[in-house]
Structures are given as structure tokens and as C-alpha cells.
Amino acid sequence: xxxxxxxxxxxxxxxxxxxxxxxxxxxxxxxxxxxxxxxxxxxxxxxxxxxxxxxxxxxxxxxxxxxxxxxxxxxxxxxxxxxxxxxxxxxxxxxxxxxxxxxxxxxxxxxxxxxxxxxxxxxxxxxxxxxxxxxxxxxxxxxxxxxxxxxxxxxxxxxxxxxxxxxxxxxxxxxxxx
Amino acid sequence: xxxxxxxxxxxxxxxxxxxxxxxxxxxxxxxxxxxxxxxxxxxxxxxxxxxxxxxxxxx
Numbered sequence: 001x002x003x004x005x006x007x008x009x010x011x012x013x014x015x016x017x018x019x020x021x022x023x024x025x026x027x028x029x030x031x032x033x034x035x036x037x038x039x040x041x042x043x044x045x046x047x048x049x050x051x052x053x054x055x056x057x058x059x060x061x062x063x064x065x066x067x068x069x070x071x072x073x074x075x076x077x078x079x080x081x082x083x084x085x086x087x088x089x090x091x092x093x094x095x096x097x098x099x100x101x102x103x104x105x106x107x108x109x110x111x112x113x114x115x116x117x118x119x120x121x122x123x124x125x126x127x128x129x130x131x132x133x134x135x136x137x138x139x140x141x142x143x144x145x146x147x148x149x150x151x152x153x154x155x156x157x158x159x160x161x162x163x164x165x166x167x168x169x170x171x172x173x174x175x176x177x178x
Numbered sequence: 179x180x181x182x183x184x185x186x187x188x189x190x191x192x193x194x195x196x197x198x199x200x201x202x203x204x205x206x207x208x209x210x211x212x213x214x215x216x217x218x219x220x221x222x223x224x225x226x227x228x229x230x231x232x233x234x235x236x237x
Contacts, residue, residue, distance in 0.1 A: 035233075098232045099219040112220070112232050 010040060021047050026070045028095075029079045033114030041097045041111040048113075052094045055084035089120050 009017035024044045027034050029051075036044070051069060054062040058080055070076050087094050098112045205214040211224040220227040225235040 098227045100233050101216065101219055101222055 005043070010043060017043075022069050022071070025051060026072055026075050028113060028115070029070065029075050029083060030072075032117070033112055035100065035110060035112050037103075038097075038099060038109040038111045041113040044113060045095050045097060049092065049094050051079070052084065052087055053092075055079045056087060058084060083115065086117070090116070 011017050011020050020040065021044055024034065024036060024040060025048050028044065028048055047069070051066050054066050063076065063080060066076055066079065067073070070079070094116055096114050096116050098114075100110050100112050102108060103110050204217060206217045207213070208215045208221040208224060208226070210226045210229055211221060213221065213223040215221040215223070220232040223235060225231055225233040
């Protein structure tokens with residue numbers, strides 16, 4: 001069961017918070033990225049992502065449920081036809097919050113919340129070389145072990161230990177770089 | 179109404195106020211432009227975070 005939000009509502013009352021978040025969600029889907037306070041961005045993120053999940057399902061029932069939050073029909077149309085298809089492959093995490101420092105005037109911490117537009121493949125490309133690199137040195141080490149087994153029985157054990165350590169270190173280095 | 183019984187000495191006042199200190203802001207160098215910036219925040223100089231352009235650079 002979802003745990004209720006702790007602390008005071010944004011704007012003072014539950015109704016005002018609902019209205020603020022609905023307006024923020026509308027503006028986010030309209031413009032793709034909005035600058036707001038950190039507290040509002042953090043509250044907006046779960047709401048906006050649930051709306052996008054509904055938009056990805058795309059049927060009339062979900063559209064009516066989204067319309068109870070986002071009142072603007074043109075924004076909902078844009079959400080269902082333009083935004084939702086771009087997130088077809090993405091399993092959640094549709095928005096990104098970046099802190100951008102404090103606001104002049106009341107020093108409120110501000111943040112930019114935006115719809116993630118980068119393709120999902122970028123992350124996978126970064127990870128696959130590490131997975132491929134790990135098995136690659138292993139066969140070479142195995143061949144070296146086979147050659148040395150005829151000579152001395154103790155030597156291969158040491159070499160295998162070194163060989164297994166070396167690729168592990170390499171993979172760690174690559175993770176750090178990535 | 180509760181009121182102080184004795185005058186507070188200058189020493190006590192100044193000892194208390196000696197603890198009013200401002201903490202230094204922690205800074206890291208921006209990976210993009212090398213200028214100092216707050217950690218976990220977009221760089222105010224070049225407007226990037228994680229080498230991604232987030233905001234228009236200020237000034």
C-alpha cells in the first residue's frame with residue numbers, strides 16, 4: 001500500500017497541492033522541461049511518471065483518467081500521440097531532475113525537471129563492452145594453462161590465479177571509466 | 179512574565195556569539211569547464227550537469 005506523503009502539503013491544503021501538481025504536470029508535458037523548486041519537482045515526478053504510464057497504455061479509459069488530472073485536451077493529445085511512443089521501450093524513469101542552485105529573492109533551491117529524450121540504447125552500449133571484455137581474456141589464459149600443465153603442476157595454479165585477477169581488475173577499471 | 183534575574187556579562191554574551199559561524203560551501207570543479215561548482219548541481223558557469231546542457235549559462 002502506498003505510504004501517504006509526510007509533512008505539509010504544497011500550497012497549504014490538499015486541494016491546492018493537487019491543483020499545483022496538476023498544473024506543473026500540464027506544463028511539463030507541454031514544454032518538455034520546466035524549472036521549479038526542488039520540493040515541487042520531487043512531488044511532481046511520481047505523478048508525471050504515472051500519467052506517462054497511463055499514456056503508454058493508450059486506451060480510452062486511461063485517457064479519461066489522465067484527463068481528470070491534466071485538464072487541457074490538447075496537452076493530453078500531445079502526451080498520448082507524441083510523448084508516450086518515445087517512451088515505448090523505457091521501463092519507467094521517464095523524467096530527470098537536475099538541481100540548478102538557489103533562486104534569487106528567497107534562496108529557494110531550484111531544479112529543472114525534464115522528460116528524458118535520450119534513446120535508451122546509450123546506456124546499454126556503455127555496459128556491453130564490459131561484459132564482452134571479461135570473457136575475452138579468459139580463453140587466452142586457459143590456453144596458457146594447458147601449455148604449462150605438461151611442465152610443472154604447481155606453476156599453472158599460480159598463473160590461473162594471476163590470470164583471473166587480471167581480467168577482474170580490468171573490468172573494474174572499465175566500470176570506473178564508464 | 180519570566181525575566182532574567184541578572185545581567186548577562188559581556189564575556190558570556192561574546193562566548194555564545196563566538197559559535198555563530200558560517201560553514202564553508204563545499205565545491206568541486208566542473209568536469210566541463212573546470213570552474214568551481216556545488217556538488218550534485220548544474221554548473222552555473224557553463225550550465226551543464228554530467229556534461230549535459232541543463233540551463234543557459236548565467237552571466
